[in-house]
Amino acid sequence: MRKIYKIISILMSIIFFMSVLPQVNLLDVLADTTKTTYRIRTVEDLYKIREDLNGIYILDNDIDLTKATQKGGICDYDGTGWNPIGALESGDYKAFKGTLDGRGYKITGMRIYNSKSSNVGLFAGIDGATIKDLTISGTINSAKQATIGSFVGTDTSGTISDCHSEVDIHLTSALKVGGIVGIIKGDGNIRNCSNKGNIEIIFNDTVDLKIGGICGASYSSKANIEKCYNSGDIYENVPMNKGDMAVYCSGILGGGWY
Template identity: 35%
Template sequence: MKKALSIVLSIILLLSVVPVVTIGVSAAEDEVLEIRTIADLYSINNNMSGNYRLMNDIDMTEDTAVGGDWDFMGNGWEPLGSDGIYGNIPFMGTFDGNGHKIIGMRINRNTTPSGAGTIYLGLFAKNEGTIQNLGIDETSIVAEGDYSSGICAFNSGTVLNCYNKAAVSSSTYYSYSGGICGYNSGNISNCYNEADISAKYYSGGICGYSKSGEFKNCYNTGIIATDSHMNTPYSGGICGSTESGNIIDCYNIGDITSTIEYSKSSTTAYSSDMTFISYCMLGVSVDQIKAV
């Protein structure tokens, strides 16, 4: 009996001095932070690699109106990752909209902050993580960015199960406008746009310009337009133009126009309808398909 007790005491003593090793992801890394207010949403800037879940619709109508509590320089909402200069610090975590939407988000750049370069406008400036299950409603507006969109100005991550109903427009010289993202090199699936999208250079229902990546199960019903006096403008129901990648099981029923106010002999305007989608699976650029 004494011998057994001695063995038990020895084991207890051993455990008390040997450090416990935890296998797997830490609790902090697993933690999902709940977003309920605009202040909660803006605090994502403090940790752009975190995991977040939207717990309710967020109405920005009054707060991003001129003079509102979250009116940045008179321009409305300051995109996440903007860093006060409309920059593009990437979001690298997970943002789950949880089936909720952003209401009345106003971004209308009339004033440019000191130190700004290329202008990124959207709920997020740039996404390298995952944004999912989120909507931007029809009372929202995004205007006057170089890269502009309802969800994220620039995407090199994953966007899925999202929609945009916010009108997106830009009159800047080289501008990329899209419902889900302005510029893409990532993957977008199960997303749609119902808003009017316009730009001087590249304009698309889902994305203005795509360097690579994949679009799957997406559609557009909004009016898509480019209107330029110097650039070669591109418009597309899904994407204004692409270098490579796939567009799978997508469709467009929105009107598409691409016009030039003033052009040199070498300048041509391009627009794309559903023919663009079938060719894109082969990695063919829009300028090889249909000239208007």
């Protein structure tokens, strides 16, 4: 009996100690010896993912980027709106290699307008990362040749699951465009995802174009897209006098080369 009382006393002490610990308002660290875990509660928290591309991130609520990515907003990058996570000044990117768990929450109002990055989306690119259980809405407009997806520009061996896009994409130039991902390389996976956003391309360039409701293009036989669907409209208006230019378009995957 004394042992039981002692255990109860210890548990009560632990509960009291935890209740008086200070609360961390921004990216509070939770655990892990190899990767740090952060809670995402504000626009600023979301933006700071770029400061640790190996971290584990967990959304605690919906995030509204409408005001933040408007011209002059706190996340408006030189008038282009949201700067894709990992994007570099050179136009290249550093890949996200961590985890983003949306826990069923939404990121709304994401605006990207003529991004300086060659890889456009919430993330410029991922490599071995996991993005799951998240919905994004907003708009992407571009007049630049780029690889574009609402979640990720380039997916190299990453996994995107249970994610949904309501992002409308309007372009006058591009290379690979997908509702979720622009291009998959390596053994990238897209599972249980959907796109409701419309993709509209009025094209004037002389380069090949790949458009997919889920993924623009895949350059790997190891890539996997399963249990995904697209209900958004895909509209392309490409002049027929562009020589050898080719347009590949599909509701799921625009084009694939192995």
